[in-house]
Amino acid sequence: MIVVLTVVMAVILGGCHNDSSNTTKAKYIFLMIGDGMGHSHIDITESYISSKAGKLGGEQLTMTKFPFYGTCSTYCEDQTITCSAAAGTAIACGQKTCYSRIGCDKNYNRLESMAYKLKEDGYKIGLLSSVPINQATPAAFYACAKNRYDGYEIIRQIPQSGFEFIGGSGIEEMYGKDGDQLKADKYLEQMGYEVCFGEDEFREVADTCERIILCQSKSRDREPSSYTLEDAEEATDMSLATMLKMAIGYLGEDSPFFIMCEGGEIDWVAHANLTMPLIKSIIKFDEAIAVAYEFYKKHPEETIIVVTADHETGGITLGQGDSWSDTYIDWEKIEERWKQEKGKCYKDATANREFNKDAHIGWTTSYHTGGTVPVYSIGKGAEKFSGRIDNTEIRGKLLGE
Numbered sequence: 001m002i003v004v005l006t007v008v009m010a011v012i013l014g015g016c017h018n019d020s021s022n023t024t025k026a027k028y029i030f031l032m033i034g035d036g037m038g039h040s041h042i043d044i045t046e047s048y049i050s051s052k053a054g055k056l057g058g059e060q061l062t063m064t065k066f067p068f069y070g071t072c073s074t075y076c077e078d079q080t081i082t083c084s085a086a087a088g089t090a091i092a093c094g095q096k097t098c099y100s101r102i103g104c105d106k107n108y109n110r111l112e113s114m115a116y117k118l119k120e121d122g123y124k125i126g127l128l129s130s131v132p133i134n135q136a137t138p139a140a141f142y143a144c145a146k147n148r149y150d151g152y153e154i155i156r157q158i159p160q161s162g163f164e165f166i167g168g169s170g171i172e173e174m175y176g177k178d179g180d181q182l183k184a185d186k187y188l189e190q191m192g193y194e195v196c197f198g199e200d201e202f203r204e205v206a207d208t209c210e211r212i213i214l215c216q217s218k219s220r221d222r223e224p225s226s227y228t229l230e231d232a233e234e235a236t237d238m239s240l241a242t243m244l245k246m247a248i249g250y251l252g253e254d255s256p257f258f259i260m261c262e263g264g265e266i267d268w269v270a271h272a273n274l275t276m277p278l279i280k281s282i283i284k285f286d287e288a289i290a291v292a293y294e295f296y297k298k299h300p301e302e303t304i305i306v307v308t309a310d311h312e313t314g315g316i317t318l319g320q321g322d323s324w325s326d327t328y329i330d331w332e333k334i335e336e337r338w339k340q341e342k343g344k345c346y347k348d349a350t351a352n353r354e355f356n357k358d359a360h361i362g363w364t365t366s367y368h369t370g371g372t373v374p375v376y377s378i379g380k381g382a383e384k385f386s387g388r389i390d391n392t393e394i395r396g397k398l399l400g401e
């Protein structure tokens with residue numbers, strides 16, 4: 001009798017237990033965020049890769065081959081045109097907030113990011129970015145801050161999350177604003193994280209530690225001001241794709257996981273209206289998406305990949321000019337000229353404007369725009385992301401609510 005009761009209880013409890021096998025959410029969740037990546041950024045990159053194949057169009061990035069396509073509104077609570085902090089919060093927490101807020105509402109009440117909810121449900125958590133780990137997008141998934149630029153205060157909130165893997169180019173504001181506080185990486189180590197700079201250090205400790213922070217090796221002693229646009233364009237010691245492979249390997253396949261992976265420099269180069277670096281940043285982000293897609297192919301029934309953006313940056317268009325003779329975009333010529341003039345274009349906005357004009361690439365702003373952003377998805381529950389959605393719906397759809 002006791003045995004029978006135990007079995008019955010186990011079935012009832014098992015039925016109630018919120019594990020990934022009996023809910024509508026996927027066991028393995030990839031949320032890929034191209035910071036500032038609008039529809040046109042994709043069009044331009046596909047035009048470029050088509051030209052490499054000797055065509056005017058038709059070549060596709062991995063993300064645009066996904067079966068479900070939607071478009072997502074991005075406005076925040078008090079502005080038509082949002083920022084990465086408010087938009088990241090809307091995505092992570094499922095609620096609109098005011099400009100610049102991270103993980104809190106307009107009255108500074110903490111909101112619950114989906115990463116915390118999933119951790120509670122037994123998921124391992126990985127947050128990854130190609131820019132510093134305390135920039136607005138990753139921060140929206142672990143921190144609560146009035147000001148997105150309080151880098152040191154944001155980084156100090158990582159330990160309370162207990163998230164297993166946090167990776168990025170480095171840490172912004174290593175020493176805090178008054179400069180005499182404990183260096184951020186030392187603080188994180190004191191609080192139980194292994195902080196690794198570069199792949200070699202990561203390999204040494206990855207098998208034995210429970211929580212890890214991964215940064216590019218050259219970022220060890222750098223201050224935020226030393227991150228430059230050239231850094232974003234130039235190859236770093238680990239690409240975003242490589243770091244995503246490391247995150248997947250670290251989290252393992254035994255327990256469910258959630259990975260947020262951000263192509264962060266897309267926004268940086270778009271702010272500066274740099275056409276060729278923009279294309280390269282989209283390609284690098286797509287290479288990371290291809291890593292997630294390889295994982296999906298091994299576990300198609302249990303995996304979801306959602307690719308979107310927090311907002312659009314730059315108002316870029318494939319075409320600029322006022323006559324029919326401006327309708328051919330000669331990528332070979334543009335790339336050749338970029339090699340000659342990139343040094344000048346990085347420093348001089350006028351020279352860069354001239355470059356873009358001759359390339360027939362239009363940019364309307366050095367800031368964000370209020371346009372909708374694309375959503376590409378594949379896998380378990382991916383159909384929910386097709387059609388018109390709002391950024392506050394992403395959390396609930398991923399959580400299977």
Ligand SMILES: [Zn+2]
Pocket residue numbers: 036084267268271313368
């Ligand atoms: Zn931006």
